[in-house]
Amino acid sequence: MGWTRRATEAGCMVGTLVLAFAGSCSTATGVKVTAPESLRRPGRQPGGTASKSSTTASRQVPRPAPAQKPLAPVVFDDVLAMVGTQVITSSATRDEFELQKASRLDALRRRDPAAKITPEIAAAIRRHILQGRINSHLLADHVNSLGHDRERIEQVVNNVLRERIEEQQHTAGSSVEFLASLKARGLTYEQFVADQRASIRQQIAISEEFRKAGASSPLLATPADLLVYYRKHPGKFRTKSTATVRVYTFEPTANGIAPKLRAAKARAARLAGTTPDVVAKEHGGAVRVIEGVTPSGGLAASLREFAFAPSSQAGAVSAPIPQASAAWLIELVSRTKGGVRPFVSREVQDEIRQALRTARQNQLLRKVEFQERRRVYIWPKTLDRS
Numbered sequence: 001m002g003w004t005r006r007a008t009e010a011g012c013m014v015g016t017l018v019l020a021f022a023g024s025c026s027t028a029t030g031v032k033v034t035a036p037e038s039l040r041r042p043g044r045q046p047g048g049t050a051s052k053s054s055t056t057a058s059r060q061v062p063r064p065a066p067a068q069k070p071l072a073p074v075v076f077d078d079v080l081a082m083v084g085t086q087v088i089t090s091s092a093t094r095d096e097f098e099l100q101k102a103s104r105l106d107a108l109r110r111r112d113p114a115a116k117i118t119p120e121i122a123a124a125i126r127r128h129i130l131q132g133r134i135n136s137h138l139l140a141d142h143v144n145s146l147g148h149d150r151e152r153i154e155q156v157v158n159n160v161l162r163e164r165i166e167e168q169q170h171t172a173g174s175s176v177e178f179l180a181s182l183k184a185r186g187l188t189y190e191q192f193v194a195d196q197r198a199s200i201r202q203q204i205a206i207s208e209e210f211r212k213a214g215a216s217s218p219l220l221a222t223p224a225d226l227l228v229y230y231r232k233h234p235g236k237f238r239t240k241s242t243a244t245v246r247v248y249t250f251e252p253t254a255n256g257i258a259p260k261l262r263a264a265k266a267r268a269a270r271l272a273g274t275t276p277d278v279v280a281k282e283h284g285g286a287v288r289v290i291e292g293v294t295p296s297g298g299l300a301a302s303l304r305e306f307a308f309a310p311s312s313q314a315g316a317v318s319a320p321i322p323q324a325s326a327a328w329l330i331e332l333v334s335r336t337k338g339g340v341r342p343f344v345s346r347e348v349q350d351e352i353r354q355a356l357r358t359a360r361q362n363q364l365l366r367k368v369e370f371q372e373r374r375r376v377y378i379w380p381k382t383l384d385r386s
Contacts, residue, residue, distance in 0.1 A: 080130055086198070091186055093129050100125050136202050157200045164196055221356040229352045230343045237348055241338035243293045243307040246276055248329040250285040250320075257284075259327035263320035267329055270317050276331070289333065303330045 078090035101117055104125065108115035165178075172178035182192050221229075230237065248266060250259040266283040270276065280287040293299050295308050306318045312332050321328045341348050 081134055083134055086194075088130065088133050092191065092195075093126070093133065095185055096129050097125060100129065136198060153201075153204065156204065157197055160200045161193065161196055164200075165193075221353050225356060226349055226352045227343065229356060230348070234340065236351075237341045237343075239338045239341065240294045240296075241308060241336060242291075243335040244289065244291045244333040245293055245299070245303070245307050246287060246289050246331040246333055247299075247303065248276075248280060248285050248287050248331070249323075250283065250327045250329075252325055253284050255284075259325070260320045260322060263327040263329050267317050267320065270329075270331065285329075299330075303328065306330050307332055307335065 079087055080090055080093070081088045101122065104121060105115070105117050108117075169175050169178045172181050179189060182189060187195075248263065250263045250266070252259055253262075262283045262285065266279045266285060269282065270279050274282075276287050279285070290299065293304065293307055295304060297304075299307065300323075302321055303318075306312055306316075306321075307330065312335075314332055314334050316332045318328075318330045321330065343349070
């Protein structure tokens with residue numbers, strides 16, 4: 001509100017200079033500003049009566065001047081937060097908000113086609129975006145506390161920034177088209193440069209913190225750390241049995257031959273070595289391959305039972321399976337037995353090592369953000385974590 005109020009007052013000050021010769025200016029708050037007497041129209045007193053030096057025509061009672069419309073308030077972009085001297089505005093987060101909102105709506109409608117983005121969900125998205133922007137600025141500013149030569153850091157930032165701008169211009173086709181693309185995204189060139197500088201400084205800060213942490217080994221995992229993680233998260237290393245199947249579908253046809261009978265003939269032909277496509281064509285059916293079938297999903301229950309039956313082997317073809325007015329056949333192409341991947345596996349240990357490193361990096365970043373957070377001011381408070 002403070003930004004809008006000050007802008008309104010400033011706007012009226014400019015308007016007062018423009019309207020001074022008309023006599024006065026009314027502000028949005030109702031305060032009337034009267035122009036100095038020296039700026040008024042010659043021959044007219046403040047009360048509207050003619051002066052003694054006026055001509056006879058000017059002695060006539062003048063028409064009342066039309067009422068001046070109040071100046072419209074000048075509304076600046078909504079300020080959501082300040083991180084030190086950096087300002088995060090509503091327009092700077094608009095594109096990201098629309099993208100995340102569309103992504104969330106798509107995810108919700110996979111479960112419920114009638115789902116909508118509620119005000120609560122929209123507020124949560126805005127908070128998430130704002131906190132991400134705040135953390136990015138905090139990390140960007142954190143580079144100043146690393147003890148490196150600031151001029152050297154600025155030189156690196158400027159070099160990387162120049163490369164990024166050249167790349168953007170090349171992708172857009174020209175500098176003019178690049179500026180037009182920024183405008184279409186609601187960004188000015190200055191905003192783009194500021195965002196990119198913050199991004200580069202953030203990357204420098206993160207890299208330096210990770211370098212220092214790596215040198216003191218808190219990001220490195222010992223064999224004992226790997227084993228503790230493996231035992232604590234057994235589900236991460238358990239694999240399900242999967243199968244690849246070929247499904248033949250036989251619908252009712254005009255020739256009057258029952259789908260179940262056609263499926264039985266197709267089964268015999270397939271077991272005799274006829275290729276799947278020929279089997280489907282000769283017996284009026286359709287065939288498709290389905291991968292990644294598990295005992296708990298991916299196919300109808302009757303088809304999964306055949307695919308994972310202990311007696312079923314690769315190449316086995318089921319008896320015709322009635323399905324409404326149609327009939328199905330299922331052919332087992334391959335099956336992989338599930339189980340627990342062993343700890344001694346190099347692949348398993350590499351996964352654990354990467355998971356631990358990522359978790360510790362995130363913990364380190366949260367520590368840096370917490371240390372720097374005293375410089376953050378957020379409006380309104382509903383956008384804060386608390």
